[in-house]
Amino acid sequence: MIEEKMLVLLRQGKISKWFSGIGQEAIAVGVTSALKADEYILPMHRNLGVFTTRNVPLPRLFAQWQGKASGFTKGRDRSFHFGTQEYKIIGMISHLGPQLGVADGIALADILKGNKRVTAVFTGEGGTSEGDFHEALNIASVWDLPVLFCIENNGYGLSTPTNEQYRCDNLSDKGVGYGIESYTIDGNNILEVFTKVASLCESIRTNPRPVLLEFKTFRMRGHEEASGTKYVPSELLSKWQEKDPIENYRQFLMETEIIDEELQSELQQDIEQEISASLKIAFGENEIEDVSEEIGDVFKSSVYQHFKVNTEIKNIRLVDAISEGLRQSMERHDDLVLMGQDIADYGGVFKVTEGFVGAFGKDRVRNTPICESGIIATAMGLSINRMKAVVEMQFADFVSSGFNPIVNYLAKSHYRWNEPADVVIRMPCGGGVGAGPFHSQTNEAWFTKTPGLKVVYPAFPYDAKGLLTTAINDPNPVLFFEHKGLYRSTYQDVPSGYYTLPFGKASFLREGDAITIVSYGLGIHWALETLDKQPQVQADLIDLRTLMPLDMESIYTSVKKTGKLIILQEDSLFGGIASDVSALVMENCFEYLDAPVRRVASLETPIPFAKNLEDNYLPIHRFQKELLSLLAY
Known part of the structure; x- marks a missing residue:
C-alpha cells in the first residue's frame, strides 16, 4: 500500500x-x-x-x-x-x-x-x-x-x-x-x-x-x-x-x-x-532552509585528547616510532583491530607489526586476502559495530583498488546519516627508492580533494608517533601517509611512552625573514638539505604535518612577515597540495607578497624506475635553483 x-x-x-x-x-x-x-x-x-x-x-x-x-x-x-x-x-x-x-x-x-x-x-x-x-x-x-x-x-x-x-x-x-x-x-x-x-x-x-x-x-x-x-x-x-x-x-x-x-x-x-x-x-514539514550545519556535519565532532610526553626518550627511526604508536594504541584500545596483507606473523613488508601477534593475538592482528576494497569496507563495518580499525595498505599505490569505499563510503557516511568511520588507513608511500611506477607514488592529493577525510603526512619520528595515536583516537577516517624512504633513514629522540599531537598544527623547523618555505614528508628533508648548503638563506621552514586539516594560519603569518613563498612537494605539480596553498595565499595575502608564489614539484609523468630517470623526476635538484631565483626576484 x-x-x-x-x-x-x-x-x-x-x-x-x-x-x-x-x-x-x-x-x-x-x-x-x-x-x-x-x-x-x-x-x-x-x-x-x-x-x-x-x-x-x-x-x-x-x-x-x-x-x-x-x-x-x-x-x-x-x-x-x-x-x-x-x-x-x-x-x-x-x-x-x-x-x-x-x-x-x-x-x-x-x-x-x-x-x-x-x-x-x-x-x-x-x-x-x-x-x-x-x-x-x-x-x-x-x-x-x-x-x-x-x-x-x-x-x-x-x-x-x-x-x-x-x-x-x-x-x-x-x-x-x-x-x-x-x-x-x-x-x-x-x-x-x-x-x-x-x-x-x-x-x-x-x-x-x-x-x-x-x-x-x-x-x-x-x-x-x-x-x-x-x-x-x-x-x-x-x-x-x-x-x-x-x-x-x-x-x-x-x-x-x-x-x-x-x-x-x-x-x-x-x-x-x-x-x-x-x-x-x-x-x-517545511523545506530545509537552514544550511548552517552543512560544513559542521562533514566530520564527527571530537575533542582532542592531549597526552603529555614523558621524560624518557629514545633515539629511534621513523618505522620504530610508527610501530610504537601502533603498539601503544593497541594496548590502550581493546576494541582496535589491525588488518592488512602479511601483517601478522610476518610483521608486514616493512616489519611495522613485527611481534604484534604474540602480544595481541591473531583475532586483532589479521592477515587479509589481497582485496583492498573488501577490507576497507570491512573496516567500515567494524566501525559501525563500534570497534576501531587500522588498515595497512602494503603500498600506498595499492589503495587505488580500494578507492571507492574510501571516497564514497567512509568519507560521506557522517555527513549523510551521522555515522562516523572510525578507520585509519596506513599508507607507506613515496619515491627515491627505485621502486618504479606502482610502488612509489605519493598520492595524498587523491584524498585531500574529498570532503570527509583527514590526511596526515609526518616527516619525523616524533611527529609520526604522536599523530598516529591521535589518528587512532579520532572517530573520523584518516589517511596516514608514511614515507618508506624515511622509514630507516630518519632518526630522532622520541618519548618512549604514549603521547598525542594535535591535527591541523604545522611545525616551524627554521625561522627567518627572507622567505617562507612550505613542505611536508620527504620534501621537508630536501628543504633542510638545501638550507644547510645555503646558510645565507634566512627562511621560515614550515612542515605541514597534516594536510587535512591544513594549518593555513601559520602560513599566512609567515608570508606576511617574509613577503615570499615557495612550496615544495614530492607529488607531481598539477592538482597537488601546493596548488591549493598557493591559491589560498594569493586570495588572502596578496597585498603582502613581494613576488609570485612559486611551486616546485615532480615532473608530470609516472614515477620511473631507473635511478637517473627517478632523480630527474623528483624535484630535489630543481628546488635550490627555484629558491635562489625567488629570493633574487
Whole structure:
C-alpha cells in the first residue's frame, strides 16, 4: 500500500524517484522477520519490507523520500541511502558493492565481542558481477563470519537479462568456489523464505559461518519508474504476476481461515489511515532552509585528547616510532583491530607489526586476502559495530583498488546519516627508492580533494608517533601517509611512552625573514638539505604535518612577515597540495607578497624506475635553483 501510494505521488511530482519492490516483497519481509531486532541488516533500494518489518516510523521514512530535515539524512541523500543504528539497518550507496564488505566487518565485530548474531546483506543478481561481491564472500569464508549473503535474482539488471550477466545455472553455485554453504529459494513464497532463513539463523548463531542465499523472484516494474518495462516480454510478466507473493499469501491466509474479508478490510483501513496521517506530517514539514550545519556535519565532532610526553626518550627511526604508536594504541584500545596483507606473523613488508601477534593475538592482528576494497569496507563495518580499525595498505599505490569505499563510503557516511568511520588507513608511500611506477607514488592529493577525510603526512619520528595515536583516537577516517624512504633513514629522540599531537598544527623547523618555505614528508628533508648548503638563506621552514586539516594560519603569518613563498612537494605539480596553498595565499595575502608564489614539484609523468630517470623526476635538484631565483626576484 505504501508502494502504490508512492507511485501516485511520483506521477504527481511530489517525490523525485521511486525504486519499486513490487513482486519481491516476500524476501525483505521474510529475511527481516527471521532476524532478531539487534541483528544488523543491510538492504537495497527495493527492500521497503525491511523498514516496515523493523517498524521504522512512517513519518520519518516519508520525510526521507521528500528530502525533509526530519528524515534520516537531513535531505542529503535519497531513497534508502541511509542507515539507522536505532533500527540496526545500514543502507546502501549507489556503488552497490561495498555494503557486502561492510556486512563482513559488522559480523567480525560480533565474533570478536562474543555476540551470537547474524548479519544479513542484500544484493541483486547484477551486483554479483562486481569485484566487491567476490571479495566479500572470500573474506567471510576465510574468517568464518556469520553473514547471510542474500541475492535477489529478479531477472534483470536494469534492462540486462540474466543470460547476459552470468553463465552458471544458479547464482547460489558461486558459493561453491568459496567453500560457502548456499541455497536457491523461491523468493515469492513468504513461508519458504522465513522458514529457511529462520532455521539458518538459529544454526549460524551457534556455528558461525557465511551462507549464500539466492532468492528467485521477479521485478514487476521498471528498475526505477522512469525506465519502464518495455524490454520485458509480456508473457514473462504474466507468468510472474500469477506468482505475486502478497496475493498468494493472502489467499493462503483466507483458505486456512487465519483471516477473513472483514479482518483484511480492517487492516487495510488502519494502514491507509496510518499512511495518510504520516504523509500529512511529512508534507507539512517545511523545506530545509537552514544550511548552517552543512560544513559542521562533514566530520564527527571530537575533542582532542592531549597526552603529555614523558621524560624518557629514545633515539629511534621513523618505522620504530610508527610501530610504537601502533603498539601503544593497541594496548590502550581493546576494541582496535589491525588488518592488512602479511601483517601478522610476518610483521608486514616493512616489519611495522613485527611481534604484534604474540602480544595481541591473531583475532586483532589479521592477515587479509589481497582485496583492498573488501577490507576497507570491512573496516567500515567494524566501525559501525563500534570497534576501531587500522588498515595497512602494503603500498600506498595499492589503495587505488580500494578507492571507492574510501571516497564514497567512509568519507560521506557522517555527513549523510551521522555515522562516523572510525578507520585509519596506513599508507607507506613515496619515491627515491627505485621502486618504479606502482610502488612509489605519493598520492595524498587523491584524498585531500574529498570532503570527509583527514590526511596526515609526518616527516619525523616524533611527529609520526604522536599523530598516529591521535589518528587512532579520532572517530573520523584518516589517511596516514608514511614515507618508506624515511622509514630507516630518519632518526630522532622520541618519548618512549604514549603521547598525542594535535591535527591541523604545522611545525616551524627554521625561522627567518627572507622567505617562507612550505613542505611536508620527504620534501621537508630536501628543504633542510638545501638550507644547510645555503646558510645565507634566512627562511621560515614550515612542515605541514597534516594536510587535512591544513594549518593555513601559520602560513599566512609567515608570508606576511617574509613577503615570499615557495612550496615544495614530492607529488607531481598539477592538482597537488601546493596548488591549493598557493591559491589560498594569493586570495588572502596578496597585498603582502613581494613576488609570485612559486611551486616546485615532480615532473608530470609516472614515477620511473631507473635511478637517473627517478632523480630527474623528483624535484630535489630543481628546488635550490627555484629558491635562489625567488629570493633574487
